[in-house]
Amino acid sequence: MKTIEEINQRIKDGDAVVVTAAEMTQIVKENGADKAADEIDVVTTGTFGAMCSSGAFLNFGHTDPPIKMTKTYLNGVEAYSGIAAVDSYIGATQPSRIPEIGIDYGGAHVIEDLIRGKDIELIASSYGTDCYPLTDLKTHVNIENLNEAIMVNPRNCYQNYAAAINTTDEIIYTYMGTLLPNMGNVSFSSAGVLSPLLNDPYFQTIGMGTKIFMCGAEGYVIGEGTQHNTEVQRKNGVPVNGAGTLMLKGDMKQMDPKYVRGATMPKYGSTLYVGLGIPIPIINSDIAQKTAISDEDIVCQIMDYGTPKRSKPVVMESNYKQLRSGSVEINGVEIETSPLSSYKKALEIALELKSWINKGDFLLSNPVKLLKSEGCSPRPLEIRRQTVLVNEIKSKPLITANPNDDIRDVAKKMVQNSINHLPVVDADQKLLGIVTSWDIANAVAKGKTMLKDVMTKKVVIAREDEPVDVIARRIDKHEISGLPIISKNNRVMGMITAEDISRLMCARNLKDGV
């Protein structure tokens, strides 16, 4: 048993033995936890990953005449300013208000530019009051002239996180990066063996007031992060999926741009890469054993991000040794894996924190209150308005065509039924293609007579049990106007069109009084 005070005395005397979490795994393997607990004082961890739930409080100072800012834009990115007169909170994922820029420059980029010392354009407006008469301003701010620039991140440093795969037949762009179709790749995020919360999995040393490495400066844990979850299934003592989280605070004026980066996940949004390192005091052999966890022992579920639902199906369970090897095997096929967070930077951070402690520059702190290790599980948000499923929508009676039909007959059928889309089926009502009025016009122009020569064979479809909102997004994404509805046994059941969806929205809005 060692106390934090005793460890700090050793740090001050220059006698403390500090190792990284990766080194500790080896040390405990060779010497056992008891001996390691005697010899080692501190284990340093590190991670450098995309942490969307990040942002910063900025205080601009008062102008003359004064303004009570109600809207603020930093380099075109809106910051929340419903807090007093000259405070605002810039969130990492807020996109630029200029449509051409959008997610390519968001709150995360503003934060990085501030830390780099760059000038940032500030535009603010207000309604004007007796004591704050000024109604708008345009100026520049930078890290020097801001009174405070305090990074406060509501949810950072996830304890493990599911890896992502895509089982659909089209490429998707997610917060886990680009996912190739038909399980073409796997993307994972955790730093594994170096990840801070996987080295103290029951929060026996980390809590409110724990001093940490935050983007190259000293920062603090200020409590559990949002969505902190203690009830995730565990294997080898660590959760197999996203679990505990941290809320953190740090002074941006002290931060080093080397350890923070604004980034953009294509077609998803901006995000902030946050460099974090947490020192774990080796107060007993139990903690020594916990910090000895290896990549192989940390299980990670690979989930299907092709399912746009809250609970995504688990495709398989892997571990970080396997994931980091560059490929995993699923159903006999080698699938390439790649990390989304930088292991190189994570290691750099663990080593940097180690050198701070070795130099006596960084003492450990006793947390005021440890993080909750049980009884926390985030609840989902239930939507009051019921989600409408595809098979609940009233659609026109099903009319189909056969591939050998004459174009003229098909045209007649479309006119008679006043429809623009016609699914083409075989004798078993199985889908072969789709034909639209445009295809018919095209056929006439080119002098074609058989339906099978002009129908579209690669068809975007809707399943009966899918929410209509998902179909609306699909229509938009593929720039189409209607999709055949396909049953579980692959029979064509009907068509769902953009008109059906707009009719549904109109009815909905009427009911809600919008």
Add this chain to the structure above:
Amino acid sequence: MVNKAVITDLIKNFDVSFNILRADINPKGGKMLIEINGSEAEKGIEYIEKAGIDVSPVKRVVKKDKDLCIDCGACVSICPVKAIVIEDDWTVDVNDTECVGCKLCTYSCPTKAIKVVE
């Protein structure tokens, strides 16, 4: 300016296969970006040069901006030809000779650190 069906003759007379990647032809002339393969590719190129077309080989260079790259590795598994690898020191390395220029990495990079220049 060449008033001959050079490309047609090229295919007819030489064992070559090719892809037109880009074409910008107007009445005054123009430019085409083509990829030529096959056993007689070199002879074929010689032929079109003789026919009066300026041929300049395209150098495709895939480059990683070291200042922008954070060595995360997001690009590694999406590369169709394994031209991007993570080195022993965890640095992400882009191999210029393997690259086929699909640009999936340049598009997917969170920090826009990879550029393909033709």
